Amino acid sequence: MKHPLLKTYWRLLGFARPLSRYTVPYFFYSVLHAVFNTFTYTMIMPIVSSLFSDGYTFEPTYSMPKIRLSGECLNEVLSYAYTAVFGERFNITYLLTLLSVILIVSNLLSNMFRYMGAMTVETMRMRTLEKMRNEMFAHTMSMNVGYFSDQRKGDIMSKITSDVMMVQFCITNTLQVLFREPFLIIGYLVMMVKISWELTLFSVLYLPLVALVIGAVVKRLRHPAREGQERMGDMVSIMEESLSAVKIVKSYNCFDYVRRKFSVVNARMSELLLSMARKQQLASPMSEFLGISAISVVLIFGGMLVMRGTMSASWFVAYIAAFSQITRPLRAIIDQFANINQGLAAGERIFSIIDARSEVQDKAGARTLDRFRHTLEFRNVSFSYDDAREVLHDISFTVHKGETVALVGPSGGGKSTISELIPRFYDPQQGEILIDGVSLRDYTQESLRAHMGIVSQDTVLFNDTIRNNIAMGRTDITDERIEAAARVANAHDFIVECPEGYDTNIGDRGSKLSGGQRQRISIARAVLRNPEILILDEATSALDTESEKLVQEALTSLLKGRTSIVIAHRLSTIHNADRIIVIEHGRIAEQGTHAELLARGGIYAKLIELQSLA
Ligand code: ATP
Secondary structure, eight states, rough: OOOOHHHHHHHHHHHSSSSSHHHHHHHHHHEEEEEHEEEEEEEEHHHHHHTTSSOOOOOOOSSOOOOOSHHHHHHHHHHHHHHHHOOOSOHHHHHHHHHHHHHHHHHHHHHHHHHHHHHHHHHHHHHHHHHHHHEEEEEETTTTTTTTHSSSSSHHIIIIIIIIIHHHHHHHHHIIIIHHHHHHHHHHHHHHHHHHHHHOOOOOOOOHHEEEHHHHHHHHTTTHHHHHHHHHHHHHHHHHHHHHHHHHHTTOOOOHHHHHHHHHHHHHHHHHHHHHHHHHHHHHHHHHHHHHHHHHHHHHHHHHHHHTTTTTTHHHHHHHHHHHHHHHHHHHHHHHHHHHHHHHHHHHHHHHHHHHOSOOOTTEEEEEEOOSEEEEEEEEEEEEESSSSSSEEEEEEEETTTTTTEEEOOOOHHHHHHHHHTTTSSOSEEEEEEEEEEEEEGGOOHHHHEEEEESSSSSOSSBHHHHHHHHHTTOOOOOOHHHHHHHHHTOOOHHSSSSGGGGGGOOOGTSSOOHHHHHHHHHHHHHHOOOOOEEOOOOOOOOOOHHHHHHHHHHHHHHTTTTEEEEEOOOHHHHSSEEEEEETTEEEEEEEEHHHHHTTTSSSHHHHHHHHHH
C-alpha cells in the first residue's frame, strides 16, 4: 500500500464500505451471467452442426446423461431434451425449434443476471457518491474561515460535484474489472480450449500484446484528467462569481468582460478534453483493429486445421464466435483502466478537501462555556492573516459584562479583524483572548459561539421562508417566539404584509426584500438567539430616514442589557457606548467615553467633527 495511487484508490473504495454488501451478490450474478452467456454461444455449435450434419447425431436418449465439459455431453443432453419433448422421430425443424428455445431462455437468464449485477453496481455507486458528497460538504463547512479566503468557492463546488462524478468510475469499474469480465474471459477460454487448444494457445499469446499497446495509451490520460478537473474548477468559479454579481455586471455594462473571462477558461477546457478524447477514442478502434487482425490469423490457422480434418467446420464457427466474444470483456477491462486512471486524478482532488486540516480546532479535552460571567479580555493580541503583514499589534482591552464597547477608527484599521477573533474565526499569533479569565482556545468552538450573536454589515439570508431565516434551522422554536423576535426587530409589520406572511420565500440571498428589511430580519435572528455577547458590525450603507429609524430602533432593543462589541459608524451608537476604542493601523490609539475623548481632542474628536460636517 506504499504507492500513492494505490493509497488513493483504497481510500476511495473505503467510501463503499462495507464492500461485501455489494461484492458478494455481484460475484454471484457475474458468475451466473458468465455461465449463461457462454452457454448461449455454445448453442451455436449444435445449430450449425445440425444443419451441416457433420457433428450432431440424434439418438433417442431416455435418461439424463452425466454432465461433463465436452461437446459429446452437449449432444447427449440435446438428444435427451429432444426425446423428452418430441419423441423418437427425428425432424430438423423440431430440433431447430428446440435449439432456438434453449438459446432464448439461456440468453434471457444471462441478461437477467447481467441486469441484477448492474443494479448492484448502480446501488453501490449512488450510495458511495452520496456518502462522499456528504462528507466533503460537511468537512468543508467545518473548515476555519481563513480557508475560504485562500480557496475559491467554485473550485470547492466543482470538487464536490464534478470530481465526485469522475470518481464513480473508479469505484464501480473496479467491481466489473475484478468480478465480471474475468469470469466471461474464463468462460470463453474454457470453451475455446475445449474446441482447440492449439488455436487457443496461439490466441492467448496474441491477446496480452493487444492489452499492452492499449494500456500504453491509456496510462497517459491521468495527468490531463487532473488538469481537466482543475480547469473545471476555474470555470465554475467564474460562473459563481458572475452569477452572484449579475446586477453589477449589467449596470456597468461589463458583460463582455465576464464573457471573455469565461470563454477563455472554457476554451482551455475544451482543448484539454479534446486532447484527452484523442487518446481515449484511439483505444477502441485500436483494440478492435487488433482484434479483427487476430481473428483473421485465427481464420487462416483454424481453416488449415479444418482442411486437415483435425477440427470440424461447426466447431470452428463456434470457436470464432467465442473468440470474437472474448475480446469484448478484454476491451472492457482496458477501457475501465482508462476510467480508473481518470477517477484517481479526481480522487486526489477529493482528498485535498477531505484532508485539509482546519487551522482552528478544538483542543483535546476542551471545556464547554456554559455561561458568560464577567469579562471578555484581549491581552496583548497581535494578528496577521498571512503571516507576512501584521494587521493587529499588541491589542489589549477588557469588556465587562453588560457593557457596550464601540470600535471606531479609519477604514482598514483592523476593527472587523478584532470582531472576527472573538468567535475564533481566526486564532491570534500572539497574545490571548480570554472569557472569564480562560483562553478561547480552551473552550469548544461550539459552546463559545453558542453565547455569541453576530450581526454583520452584509446580511446573510438563505433562499428560504422568513420563518426559517429567523429560526436558522432550529425546529424547537414556537411561532410565538419567532413573532416576538420579529416585533422587537421592527420586522413583524412588513412580514405580515408579505403575500404568505412568515412563510414567504425571500429569494436568493433575500433578494425579494429591501435592504432595511433584510437588516431587520437579521436583527430578529439575533434577538431570537438572545446571545450574551453581541458582535455588531453596523451597516455603513445609508438607508432612507424612515428605514434607518426602524433599523436603529431595532438595534437599540437588541443591544439593551447585553454585552456588546459594536463596530460603530452611527453617531448615536457611539454616544451611548460605555467605552469607545479608537483603532488605527492595528493599534489602540485612544480609549475612553465619548466626553473624555472629545475633551482630548485627538483622532476621535477629528472623526466626530468630520461626521458632523457630513
Ligand atoms: P473598515 O472600517 O473599512 O471595515 P476595518 O477597520 O474593519 O475596516 P479590517 O477589515 O479589520 O479593517 O482590515 C484590516 C486589514 O486587514 C486591512 O488592511 C485588510 O487589507 C486586511 N485584511 C482583511 N481581511 C483580510 C483577509 N481575509 N486576508 C488578508 N488580509 C485581510
